[in-house]
Amino acid sequence: MNNIKYILLSAFFCLSIISGCKKDDTDTGNEGEFYPRIFDRSGAFQLANRIIAEGQSAVFSGLQFSPSDRAEVVWKVNDKVVSSDTAFVFKPTSGGEYKVTVEASFNGQMTSRTSNILVNPNTYSFKPFTNVALAYLSVDGLAKDVDWTKVTHVAFKCAWVNSDGLDVSAGQKNQAADELVARAHINKTPVILGISGNLSGIDGWSRYESNDFGAVIIDPAKRAVLVKQVVNYVTARKMDGVDVMMTDMSIGADKNIAAVDPLIKELKAALPANSIVTATVTTNWLRWGYGKLAAADWVNVHAFEDGAVSPGAARAQPSSYDYMLSCAANWVSIIPKDRIVLGIPAFGLRYTAIDANGNNLSWGSYDYVKYFDILKHDPQAFSKETTDMSFGVFYNGIPLVEKKAKYIKSAGFKGAYLWAADYDVLGEQSLMATIAKDLK
Template identity: 25%
Template sequence: MMKNYINLLLGCFLCLFFLTNCEVEDDENPVFESTAVPRIFGWSTANTYTTDISDSLIIDLQVSPAQDATFKWFVDGVEVGTGLRFKYLFPEAKDYTIKFEATRNGVTNSREADVIVIKPFVPKTYNKKMVGFLTQNGSINDVNFANLTHLVISSAVVGEVAGQASLVDTTLENLNIPLIIKAAHNAGVYVLLDVTGNMVTLNGGGMYADYGFFNVVKDPAKQATAIATIMKFASNNGFDGINVYLNNTSEGVLEPVSKIEQFFKAIPAALPPGPNGKFFYTASVPGGWTTGVLSAIAKVPEIDWVNIQPYRYEDLAPTAHSPYWGATDLVNTWVNFGLPKEKIVLGFPAFGLHYNMPKDGTQVGWGNLWKYATYESFRDILLKDPMAHTKNMLAVDDGIYYDGHPIIQQKAQLVIDQGLGGLMMWSVESDTPDQSKSLLKAANTALGN
């Protein structure tokens, strides 16, 4: 009886063993319909590859089902190979488009990507600096490097956050920094890291009543920690410099200039050598009643230039927020602070201020102006009027005031006549990609670059 029981168990075990092996064999050798789409594995999820001009780009793919399938590789529409492996030495340092096709029984699947072929960095020559800021709301697709001499990626945010010992948020998670820097260097454009407090991305203004950056600045221990973190991140990621934008400088009262001066003078000793023989140290400063607090920046000789912002000049009555007089006034202010003219880079906005004042008798004051004066990107302004680039104001509601080509050309001429360092635009992604209407293109051209 016991022997029969053991034989029964052994039979069950063997049956289970063979059934299991049959299932595994089926998994390893699946049967596909003749019309099954050949799936492609191993392709870059970013749809972008980079390679040095001296190296071949190698891509190894897998396709399932692969039996009876044929494969083709294309570079800029020209067939260059078959098989699952792509190995190609690009002849020039420029951008290419590659495509892979897998076809089985008349069914085709494909993938396409951009390839950036990298060459040794050679900075472009220019007449005047054309600086553009790119925020996390944008991407590399918003950048036309032909219109830039320097790109600033915004931003590493400084402030006191619970559980954040470094005091600096350097995630910049929406931007592919390595890719942007490689593409910029290919075009001869330097890339700087913007260091700021919390701000309103569209207009670049400091977040209301947010003094996190300033609270770090005025504490020597926290200041040292923040500077070390910033320099490490900039150096590790191949940035060509940093731009410091202390966008809120007081908590209701003007702080001593010495606190700001000590911070800006502490930075040069921590600057790395830079990946291309130069590590830039620049600053951005707003106009307005707190300008004087930042005047010490003019006394820091290591600062390469200062981006001044004569815009966001809101008023209780509809008016231009970026007037020409504001530009000349802020230039003169910084010259009087002692900043050499060639270190002044004049900023202009790629956004406008849209006034829509109340019609029900509501009194408008500084406490409720935000309800009736809102900012819009230049891209959105063009949607309201395709010819907006030829103007500086649209007669929509109580007026949309912005910088179009006419005033940008005036400001460029001011830069040339006064011997200033150049122009700066906030921000690149708010401009239009249409080069006939682009603010950045108009500015760069007017500078003689």
């Protein structure tokens, strides 16, 4: 009996020693070789960018540090030490871009987590400009596609009008619209919400037989609901205006076009003071149906892509200098040129099949290619208007864009817009940079 008691006491004593020597679950290993760790189970650093408005806070809590109670914790904002607590609340006093970093150090080793915070300023003034240099982003556009030194305005085509009203889900994906607005306002650049019906693709034109947008705006009651939805979204996202891209041209086009003017007037009246309201318009015979669009701050003229893609059509430049001149002249007969912003494409027309005469084969033997993809195919494409992709792709390279921009300025037009800015590249081969340079 005494032996059994002795054995039990010995076992208990050993277990007590082992238990007393046990480290916490995250502190295993040789302390001399231990590497500190930060556990972010709450997801405080999950997003690479966090976008908040001035007056809001970014909270970093729920973090665990290892070895617990022994790791030295330091918080930094833009590399300046601001706290040594295990949690941190960042309260910016002004708009801008900030880097928040937490570091955990132990035994000469250090690990860290970083979050970029974009703070949309409450008050800002727009940079001065003489001519509009508008970067128009497609639904896939992002803030990283914009060189803020080269633009006066940015439009984001992230809203669709359908039978259910305004669909803005694309702009909310990964906070794309919020980041764009924050970066724009930090760089003193206004952001315009682009709204349209269904688009056919890269060219930004209407989808065949689509009438979602038109069916809403021709009905005064539905139009009033749409105006309210647009105003609510623009106000909530702190955007600076709206562009109405009228693209429903295949069904009831004349009625749809006629409804753009009252839509512009109602948006202008309902939006906050000094909001920008514009229209992107067609250049064919339907242009007469718009009226003078007097309430619009300016009119974006789709002065590219002449549509010569019928079977047997000669392969040629669809967005030529002469075509832009004819589009400009057509609209000058309706409104003054100092209210006209002329469009320039950042994509090309590619022929995928040709007939025995070397002309376009059929209605389905062409497509469109983004400027940056053309450059991938031919690194020297920026200096030309055509290259040997498939049976030839025709586009606007830097020499043609430069010629167009110089004319726009010298002739007294309000400016130019690029569709779409996210098809462009940044740097020396940029079409947007060329436009900006020649409009100064």
